[in-house]
Amino acid sequence: MAQLTYRDAVARGIAQEMRRDERVVLIGEDVAGAGGVFKTTVGLLAEFGPKRVIDTPISEQAILGAAMGAAMTGLRPVAEIMFSDFFAVCWDIVVNEIAKTRYMTDGQVVLPLVIKTGNGGGLRFGAQHSQSIENWAMAVPGLKVVTPSTPEDVVGLMAAAVRSDDPVMFFEHKGLYSSKGEVPDGDIVDSLGTAKIRRPGTDATILALGMMVPRALAAADQLAGRGISAEVIDVRSLVPLDTATILSSLSRTGRLFTVEENPRLLGWGAEIASIAAEEGFWDLDGPIQRITTPHIPLPSADSLEDLVMPSADSVATTVEKALQS
Amino acid sequence: MAQLTYRDAVARGIAQEMRRDERVVLIGEDVAGAGGVFKTTVGLLAEFGPKRVIDTPISEQAILGAAMGAAMTGLRPVAEIMFSDFFAVCWDIVVNEIAKTRYMTDGQVVLPLVIKTGNGGGLRFGAQHSQSIENWAMAVPGLKVVTPSTPEDVVGLMAAAVRSDDPVMFFEHKGLYSSKGEVPDGDIVDSLGTAKIRRPGTDATILALGMMVPRALAAADQLAGRGISAEVIDVRSLVPLDTATILSSLSRTGRLFTVEENPRLLGWGAEIASIAAEEGFWDLDGPIQRITTPHIPLPSADSLEDLVMPSADSVATTVEKALQS
């Protein structure tokens, strides 16, 4: 059992899989020589050499196209898109090609590939380098979508992603890179499509993802002090979605809250809230509330960024108020 | 009052505004000489000349970048992206630049531009040429989003879009291009951000957009025959969203349904369902149901495409079953 940072866990997860399977290769901007601009691929070039760990030009379409073509023909590539905001320059390869090709070819083409990326805000990088865009991916049939919140989950979900025969969008939260956690020794393989109850509770279900998980947990702490027992679920995987865990929690607590970093409209919480409003309707004791960043681009000044993103305080306050009314 | 096709209404709306304001210019692939691949810009080159109506290379990023730069500096461009699926190749210009620049510059930069596009399925064009992606745009702060369903609305909303000082994503439904409708003579200027009740009813509220509006209306006809009075609202504008009209309808009917062409996860209906599950919760007499295309890429064969998209029958059946249970 070692204490590992989230960023080191990324490299460990990839290394674990590269050791196991030589079809696993890694490409991206500055991922080799520099070990990644967020230092999530440190040591991989040294261990696996320049045939398997490759620095690319600033050509996101070419990167993802290369990953796709290689995945179609026998490799299992991991490709990095440095900041998730940059998916906008290569979204075509993701949504029109990678996501649809298996279906359009009636299963002839298999696409075992992982696209990893630095996602999320809190680092004062401004509107073009801070977006949380898991919802963009969730809206596209054919993509699996995961966001780990702990170092252990990073390793295990990375392994599961690499072993999946489907394309997986692997969202790393930039704001968590320096966070630390216990990671068991030896190989770790988690499974896609599973949420985790991080803290059991009886009065309200709080769903969170990525950096919002620690904030939701902190909020639950606060709420406990105010006599409210909140269950916190780390959604982890948006596709496949663990509706069983979510709906069963709702059936026990009767109240549902989402904590989302993304702008308000059509964040991932909207899908889950809608599912709950249909399938969990009779379990609901009150309105479903989504706690999100407002529907604005993210401002760069630290004081403003802190103001607009959900915080432990704002989550606790919202849940408390909702349960009181 | 003239009978006009939806496609002719597009050209009429643009012409109306180009006559009024010479800052309005039009660019896109095959929009000039050919009058558009969907014939939505016929006659504009002849009337306004090659300085104002311009054929471009296949360079969607360059097209939208040009529109943006021109809008920043005094023009009011209308740019066409031929099929909405192609937004994936130029999404960066839309979401990272056009949507965010006003905010990031604290209001220094004004972006009066319209991006028009052929959206939606039903034409057997397969997975890469049939997508309904209003939800992609709705998720991005800084974009206004409209989808007209009638020729009259096409003219009026196009005029409103051109006159807006904000960037407007103007989704034309390819499946409606040959549909006809009465259009009043003279200039028409509608307003963004307004839904329209197309058919009043008392038992259920059905929300629809684009080509789903006629299907929802046909479903309401069927339902009337079975003793159910459904109110059909043409949402028309996703951003701004006319929550007043929607929530007030819900408060009268107690049941909410969305009819969405997009794949299931995070379609526009998810946002509205979530709003209803929060703000309209106490008005709800039963679960909110979203009738969508399943979460799959669109198949190309006509029989399969018809099978998976919402139809008048499937809408009527779903609503009826829901109200009976």
Added chain:
Amino acid sequence: MKLPLSDHEYGEHGAVLPPQNHATHDGADIDLAVRTGIYRKLQEMRQFESRAYDLFMRQLVKGTSHLSLGMEAIAAGFGAAMRSDDYTFATYRGHAHTLARGVPMTPVMAELLGRSNGLMSGKGGSMHLTSVEHGMMGSYAIIGAHLTIANGAAWSAQYRGTGQVAVCFFGDGTTNIGAFHEALNYAAVYRLPVVFVCENNLYMEYTAIADITAVQHPAADRASAYGLGSQVIDGNDADAVYLAASAAIERARAGEGPSLVEALTYRHGGHSRADPGKYRPEHEVAAWKAYDPIPLYRARLVRLGVEEAELDLIDKEVAGAVDLATEEAIAGDLPSPESAFTDVWADGGSSWRN
């Protein structure tokens, strides 16, 4: 050089005419067996697509489709030069390229008709023909993407050391999209075994390439931007194509990296089903129809001593095959409703939840 539109009004660019000498490649060192094979493929492509056109007219093919009538020599020449395990990446205008790899006609025809015996059971359609088993790695309908994907297949071949080569076909209009640039640079940097083939038919959809491109030869004049040699070939002469294809594929297989080949050609019809192609000068269309790759090639074979009767027989055999494929396609069932819900995921299904 002058910039486009700086020396002519939109639409007033000159017509581009085909070469006049039909015998140029008579003496090329190409096996007669290869040549009759090419002839057969040319016939297959021509007759297949002519039939497809008839079926559109009969409303049996829904949606859209893009024919390569007049452009067949490129697909046939490359097809003959490729190894059976090489990879083809084509566009929505991909019927000929699919047949070039030996994919049988029936499933292709049935796919156009949206039948369950279609190549992708009706889920892909005309624009997405794919047969992995034949090295036909797909037809791609969003401009530009597949150039980057072809790189990936080439990379994988290089990594696995199989000697396979990826050949990627695209049009003149495609040279102006960003992905073209990214793909070419990327291929050159990693010396990938990939051959990029620009089928320059002088028009994107309805717009002349000369009106919206900064150079005369949209691909060849850009090769130097990627450290590659500039090549323009006669895309209507299957022998010219075969020679260029063989050289480029050889180079790729030898580890010397990518090539960019610009093949000049013309489509006989419009861009797609909906387009009568009226934006083109009549005499340009006429000149290119007169420089049709199929009679051109037939005349050459005759000059080289092949009996007319042998060629007639090929024509007839092909006609029989097209008839049979048509029958079988029309007789195909509609896809089963369940098939709409298979193969979103590798587990065979489409479920996004538990």
Added chain:
Amino acid sequence: MKLPLSDHEYGEHGAVLPPQNHATHDGADIDLAVRTGIYRKLQEMRQFESRAYDLFMRQLVKGTSHLSLGMEAIAAGFGAAMRSDDYTFATYRGHAHTLARGVPMTPVMAELLGRSNGLMSGKGGSMHLTSVEHGMMGSYAIIGAHLTIANGAAWSAQYRGTGQVAVCFFGDGTTNIGAFHEALNYAAVYRLPVVFVCENNLYMEYTAIADITAVQHPAADRASAYGLGSQVIDGNDADAVYLAASAAIERARAGEGPSLVEALTYRHGGHSRADPGKYRPEHEVAAWKAYDPIPLYRARLVRLGVEEAELDLIDKEVAGAVDLATEEAIAGDLPSPESAFTDVWADGGSSWRN
């Protein structure tokens, strides 16, 4: 030519060294007043960014930021050649370009600090400096996009007949992204009054441009792909820059279309705040630090007869201005909470519903 990585291992490309002759442009026909103006700008940029660096170290600047220390001659040379109503489009590495257009230091510094007296009230940050009133049309942080946007401003100027020119700055690494290609072709086709300036500092973030680019000169070697002339200039010599800038801007203003200028330069520090820049060979860094645009220019002015005292005075005045800007920025209030919710829309607000 050989393909990159075909003749060297990753990271083993040779160092690129600066020119040795510092006097090359001494005799250029440039007004002494223009030259002292350029010198003052160079000082402003250098001293401003040195101070900004100190403030990062003092944790007063949050987030990231990208300095152009060592690259100032490009911004200064172009700034001096531009008309006051011309348009600048810059990148995240845009402090110098912002100052070049006459934007006062205080709001720029305050923006880095996230204060309400910042240029965009703290909403944009270091990577998005914009001052429309000064023709500084924005700093763009996603690679490639702003080349296409600069085209739009140039198009608008052409349409309105104002004679304005758009000048667009970007790095060597940016030449490999699709938008570069689209933008250059587009500008050439419509003969837009735009000047594209590649600040080739030999590295993208941490990767040498030579390792991931198919040609030696990432911009100049591609100019012909757009029908443009190839130009590589000494980006550390402000006079060389001024001359090239004047010529390209003149050409654009005269309606002769775009230019692509590649200016060779080097950054003294790392890519961004987080980067010590250790991937670069020491002797390469040392050689370029010795070829620093500011002492280079000062020495020239002295050779041309300007008194040292006059230059010292400029340095001192600039130092005073930087001190004042620092004070005013630090004294600035934090942005008001309400300001987070303004100017999403043209009505001034952020509401997406009624």
